[in-house]
Amino acid sequence: MGRYFAIRIGRAALTIVLVVTFAFVVLRLSGDPALMILGPEAPPEVLAAFRKAWGLDDPIWFQYLDYFGAIAKGELGRSMRDGRPAIELVLERIPATLALTLPAFAFKVALGVPAGIYAALHRGSGIDRAVMMMAVAGFTVPSFVLALLLVLVFAVQLGWLPSGGQDSWRHAILPIATLSLGGAAVLARFTRSAMLEVLGQPYIRTASAKGVPWRKVVTSHALPNAAIPTVTILGFMVGTLIAGAVVVESVFSWPGVGRLLVVAVANRDLAVVQCILLLVAMTMVTSNLIVDFLYGFLDPRLRAKGAHA
Amino acid sequence: MSAPLVEVCAISRSYAMRSGMFGRAAAVHAVDGVSLTIAKGETLGLVGESGSGKSTTGRVVLGLELPDRGEVRFDGQPMAAPGTPAWRAQRARMQMIFQDPLGALDRRLPVAAQIREPLDIHGIGTPADRDERVRELLRAVELTPAHGARYPGALSGGQRQRIVLARALATKPHFLVCDEPVSALDVSIQAQVVNLLCDLQAQLSLTLLFISHDLRVVRQISNVVAVMYLGRIVEIGSADDLFARPEHPYTQALVSASPAPGRRSAGRIVLAGDPPNPAARPQGCAFHPRCPRAIARCKGEVPALADVGGNRQVACHLVTGAETRDAA
Amino acid sequence: MTDATLKDTAIRRRISLPAIPVSVALAVSWIVAMLVIATFAETIAPYGFTQLDLRNRLAAPGNAAHWLGTDELGRDVLSRLLVSIRISLLIAFGATAISAVVGTTLGFLAAHFRGAVEQFVLMLTDFQASMPFLIMALAVLAFFGNSLPLLIGLMGLFGWERYARIARGLAISANAQGYAAAVRQLGATPPRIYLRHILPNIASTLIVSTTLVFPEVILMESGLSFLGLGVQPPMTSLGNMVGYGREYLTRAPWIMLAPATTIVITTLAVSVIGDWLRDRLDPTLQ
Numbered sequence: 001m002g003r004y005f006a007i008r009i010g011r012a013a014l015t016i017v018l019v020v021t022f023a024f025v026v027l028r029l030s031g032d033p034a035l036m037i038l039g040p041e042a043p044p045e046v047l048a049a050f051r052k053a054w055g056l057d058d059p060i061w062f063q064y065l066d067y068f069g070a071i072a073k074g075e076l077g078r079s080m081r082d083g084r085p086a087i088e089l090v091l092e093r094i095p096a097t098l099a100l101t102l103p104a105f106a107f108k109v110a111l112g113v114p115a116g117i118y119a120a121l122h123r124g125s126g127i128d129r130a131v132m133m134m135a136v137a138g139f140t141v142p143s144f145v146l147a148l149l150l151v152l153v154f155a156v157q158l159g160w161l162p163s164g165g166q167d168s169w170r171h172a173i174l175p176i177a178t179l180s181l182g183g184a185a186v187l188a189r190f191t192r193s194a195m196l197e198v199l200g201q202p203y204i205r206t207a208s209a210k211g212v213p214w215r216k217v218v219t220s221h222a223l224p225n226a227a228i229p230t231v232t233i234l235g236f237m238v239g240t241l242i243a244g245a246v247v248v249e250s251v252f253s254w255p256g257v258g259r260l261l262v263v264a265v266a267n268r269d270l271a272v273v274q275c276i277l278l279l280v281a282m283t284m285v286t287s288n289l290i291v292d293f294l295y296g297f298l299d300p301r302l303r304a305k306g307a308h309a
Numbered sequence: 310m311s312a313p314l315v316e317v318c319a320i321s322r323s324y325a326m327r328s329g330m331f332g333r334a335a336a337v338h339a340v341d342g343v344s345l346t347i348a349k350g351e352t353l354g355l356v357g358e359s360g361s362g363k364s365t366t367g368r369v370v371l372g373l374e375l376p377d378r379g380e381v382r383f384d385g386q387p388m389a390a391p392g393t394p395a396w397r398a399q400r401a402r403m404q405m406i407f408q409d410p411l412g413a414l415d416r417r418l419p420v421a422a423q424i425r426e427p428l429d430i431h432g433i434g435t436p437a438d439r440d441e442r443v444r445e446l447l448r449a450v451e452l453t454p455a456h457g458a459r460y461p462g463a464l465s466g467g468q469r470q471r472i473v474l475a476r477a478l479a480t481k482p483h484f485l486v487c488d489e490p491v492s493a494l495d496v497s498i499q500a501q502v503v504n505l506l507c508d509l510q511a512q513l514s515l516t517l518l519f520i521s522h523d524l525r526v527v528r529q530i531s532n533v534v535a536v537m538y539l540g541r542i543v544e545i546g547s548a549d550d551l552f553a554r555p556e557h558p559y560t561q562a563l564v565s566a567s568p569a570p571g572r573r574s575a576g577r578i579v580l581a582g583d584p585p586n587p588a589a590r591p592q593g594c595a596f597h598p599r600c601p602r603a604i605a606r607c608k609g610e611v612p613a614l615a616d617v618g619g620n621r622q623v624a625c626h627l628v629t630g631a632e633t634r635d636a637a
Numbered sequence: 638m639t640d641a642t643l644k645d646t647a648i649r650r651r652i653s654l655p656a657i658p659v660s661v662a663l664a665v666s667w668i669v670a671m672l673v674i675a676t677f678a679e680t681i682a683p684y685g686f687t688q689l690d691l692r693n694r695l696a697a698p699g700n701a702a703h704w705l706g707t708d709e710l711g712r713d714v715l716s717r718l719l720v721s722i723r724i725s726l727l728i729a730f731g732a733t734a735i736s737a738v739v740g741t742t743l744g745f746l747a748a749h750f751r752g753a754v755e756q757f758v759l760m761l762t763d764f765q766a767s768m769p770f771l772i773m774a775l776a777v778l779a780f781f782g783n784s785l786p787l788l789i790g791l792m793g794l795f796g797w798e799r800y801a802r803i804a805r806g807l808a809i810s811a812n813a814q815g816y817a818a819a820v821r822q823l824g825a826t827p828p829r830i831y832l833r834h835i836l837p838n839i840a841s842t843l844i845v846s847t848t849l850v851f852p853e854v855i856l857m858e859s860g861l862s863f864l865g866l867g868v869q870p871p872m873t874s875l876g877n878m879v880g881y882g883r884e885y886l887t888r889a890p891w892i893m894l895a896p897a898t899t900i901v902i903t904t905l906a907v908s909v910i911g912d913w914l915r916d917r918l919d920p921t922l923q
Contacts, residue, residue, distance in 0.1 A: 139908065
C-alpha cells in the first residue's frame with residue numbers, strides 16, 4: 001500500500017515537472033522571454049531588470065532551475081494587458097469557473113451513474129437503448145454545438161433562459177447543462193459496460209445460485225466491483241470538464257478561467273497562459289491522485305498486495 | 310569420432326521471476342552448469358520433462374541468449390553477442406526449428422517469401438538465384454512450388470513444419486537446433502518429418518541438437534543422448550546403449566514409461582511426488598524427493614556427473630558414489 | 638483466418654459482402670462523399686468561398702441561387718461548407734497520419750530497447766493522457782501564433798499515446814514468441830523485423846485505433862477553430878464556420894447548423910465504421 005502510493009505521488013510530481021519543462025521549452029523556443037512576458041511596449045530598463053531578475057544571461061541549465069524556483073515562489077509574470085500579476089488575474093476567475101464545473105460534475109455523476117446501472121440491469125429495454133443512443137450523441141455532438149443548440153431552443157425559440165452573462169443563477173443553467181449532458185451520456189455508457197462485465201462474472205452467478213436475493217447480489221457484489229473502473233473514468237472526466245469549461249465559458253460569455261485562457265491566447269498574453277497551464281496541471285495531478293487513493297481504497301487486492309510489500 | 314562443432318562449457322542461465330506485481334524477484338536457475346560437445350555431422354538428443362531447462366539450453370547453445378556463466382564455442386570460436394552485426398551474420402550458419410510452426414511463420418506473407426527471407430537478409434545470390442533456391446528447397450522438403458504461393462494458414466501442420474525446415478536450410482547452415490520439432494504434430498506426420506530430417510541430415514551432413522520429451526523420436530534420430538533434470542544433465546551416453554541400459558534412476562523411469570513394441574507395461578516405474586518446479590529446487594540431488602532409491606546422502610550432497618565407462622556419464626550417488634568413495 | 642484455406646477465405650469474403658449492416662453502408666457512403674467533396678471542393682462549389690454578394694446577405698436556405706442560403710456578407714453557405722470540409726478533413730487526415738506514425742514508432746522503440754527508453758516513452762504517454770489536450774494545444778498556439786502547418790503538426794500530437802501503447806504491447810508479445818523471434822534468429826535487422834513483419838501483423842489493431850482518434854481530431858480542430866484560435870479567416874473550416882455563425886444564431890441559424898450537422902454526421906460515421914471494423918478485425922480490443 002505504501003509503495004503503491006509512493007509510486008503515484010512520485011508520478012504526480014513528475015507530471016508537474018514535465019508541465020513546467022514544457023512551458024519552459026515552449027517559452028524559450030518562441031523567442032525572447034522578456035519580450036514575451038512583459039510585452040513589446042515594456043520600457044528597456046524594465047526589460048533589463050527582468051532579464052537580470054530571471055537570469056536570462058545565465059547558462060540554460062541555470063535558467064531552467066531558476067524557472068522552477070520562480071514558479072515555486074509564485075512569480076509567474078505579469079499580464080501584458082493591464083500589468084497586474086498573472087496569478088492574481090487567474091485566481092479571481094476561479095470561483096466563477098467552479099460555479100459551473102462543480103455543479104456540472106455533480107449532475108454528470110448523478111445522471112450518468114444511475115442511468116448506466118439501470119441500463120445494465122435492464123439490458124435490451126427501452127431505457128437501455130435510449131442510454132446507448134444518448135451516449136453516441138454525447139460523443140459525436142461537440143460541446144460548442146450542444147451549447148448553441150440549447151441556446152437556440154431555450155433562449156431564442158422559447159425565451160425561457162438568458163443566452164449569456166453571469167447576472168443570476170438562471171444564467172448558469174444552460175452552461176451547466178451543456179457541461180453535464182454530454183459527459184453524463186459517456187459516463188452512463190461506461191458505467192453500463194463496467195456493470196455488465198461484472199454481472200457476467202462467475203461469482204455473481206454463484207451468489208445468485210446459492211439463493212442470495214438479487215437486490216443484495218447487486219448492492220453487495222456487483223456495485224462495489226463495477227465502482228472500480230467507474231472511479232478511474234471519473235478522474236479522466238475532470239480533464240474533459242476543464243476542456244469543456246473553456247468552450248462553454250466562451251459561448252456563454254461566462255467570466256471564468258476558461259474564457260480568460262481563450263482571450264489570453266488570442267492576445268498572446270503568455271504570462272496568463274503559462275499560469276493557467278500550471279493551474280490545470282495541478283488540478284489534473286490532484287484529481288488523478290484522489291482517483292488513485294480511491295482506487296487503492298476500493299480495490300481490496302491492492303490493499304492485500306500492498307500489505308506484503 | 311570427428312572434431313566437435315559445438316562445445317558447451319559449464320553454462321548457467323537464471324531468470325528473475327516476480328511473484329505478483331509487488332513481490333520480490335527470485336532467481337530461477339533454468340540451466341545450471343551444463344557442458345556438452347556435439348561432433349560434426351552427429352545428432353545430440355536432449356530429453357527431459359517440461360521445466361528441465363532443455364529449451365533454455367537450446368537457446369543458449371544457439372546464441373539467442375547469453376549464458377550467465379560459462380561459454381559456448383562454435384567451430385572453435387566464441388559466440389558473438391546477440392543483436393550485433395557479427396551475431397546476425399553468424400545466423401546463416403546455425404538455425405532453429407520451432408515447436409509451433411504456425412507461430413514461427415508470419416501469417417501475412419506467402420511461405421515462399423518466408424523461405425527466401427534468409428537469402429534476402431544475408432544477401433546470398435542474385436534475385437533469380439534466390440527464387441531458384443526456394444524451388445529447390447521446396448522440393449528438398451517434399452513440397453511443390455505451388456505450396457510456396459500459399460499462406461501459412463492454408464497449410465497443414467506437417468507442411469508448415471516442412472516450410473520452417475526449408476527456411477532454416479536456405480542458407481546451408483552447419484548446425485540446427487530442433488526444439489520439440491514434431492511434438493505439435495499428429496503421430497503419423499511426426500514419423501514423416503523425422504524421416505525427412507534424418508535424410509536431410511545425411512545429405513547435407515548437418516549437426517543437430519534435437520530437443521524433445523519423446524524418447525522414441527530421440528532414439529530414432531540421435532547418436533548421443535543427454536537427459537536433463539531441473540537444469541542439470543543427469544546422464545549422457547550413446548543413444549542405443551543408454552536406452553538399452555539406463556543407469557540413472559530418472560532415466561530408468563523415463564525409459565520404462567516410454568512405450569516400446571514387445572515390452573509389457575508391467576515393469577513400469579511410476580515416479581512419486583510433485584513434478585519438478587525450477588523455482589523450488591530441492592537440496593542435494595534435485596531428483597531425490599521422487600527417487601525410489603534415494604538414500605540419506607542424496608538429500609545433502611549434489612552428485613557430480615562422473616564417467617562410468619563405455620562413453621557414459623552419470624550424476625548419481627548410487628551409481629558412482631561407491632567407486633568414488635572407495636577411490637578417495 | 639488461421640486454419641482456413643485460401644478457398645475458404647475467398648468464399649467467406651464473398652458471403653460477407655451483402656452482410657454489411659445498413660448503418661455501416663450509410664456511414665461508408667457518407668465518408669466517401671466527404672472525400673469526393675474534399676478533393677473537388679473548388680470545382681463543385683457554385684461560388685468562390687470568399688465571393689461577396691452584398692445584396693443577398695443572410696438569405697434563407699432553399700432559394701435557387703443559394704441552396705443553403707448566404708451569410709452576413711452574402712457569401713454562399715454551400716460553397717463555404719464544401720471548402721470547410723476540405724480544410725477540416727485535410728487537418729484531420731494529416732494529424733491522424735502524424736500521430737499514427739509518431740505513436741507507432743515510439744511504441745516500437747520502447748519495445749525494442751526496453752529499459753530507460755521504454756520508461757521514457759511510458760512517462761510521455763502518461764503525461765499526454767493526464768493533461769487535457771485542448772489546454773496544451775491552446776498554450777502552444779499562444780506561444781507560437783497560428784498557421785495551417787503548425788495546426789496540423791499540433792493536432793498530430795493528439796492521440797499518439799494510444800498507438801504507442803498498442804504498438805509497444807503487441808511488439809513485445811511478438812518479440813517474446815512467434816514469428817518475430819523466428820525472423821530475428823534468421824539474422825534479420827530490427828527495421829526489417831518491425832516494418833516487414835510486426836507492422837503488417839498489428840495493422841488491423843492500429844487501423845481500429847485510427848477510427849477512434851480521427852473523429853476526436855475533427856472535434857478538437859473544430860473546437861479550436863470555433864474559439865477563433867484554429868483555422869484563421871479568410872480560410873474557413875467547419876468549426877470556424879460554426880464560430881462565426883454563432884453571431885447570427887437568432888437571425889440566420891442555417892449558417893451554423895449546416896457545418897454543425899456535417900461535424901456530427903462525420904464523427905458519427907467514422908465511429909460506426911470503427912465499431913464495425915473492431916468487431917470484424919479485432920475482437921480483443923476494448
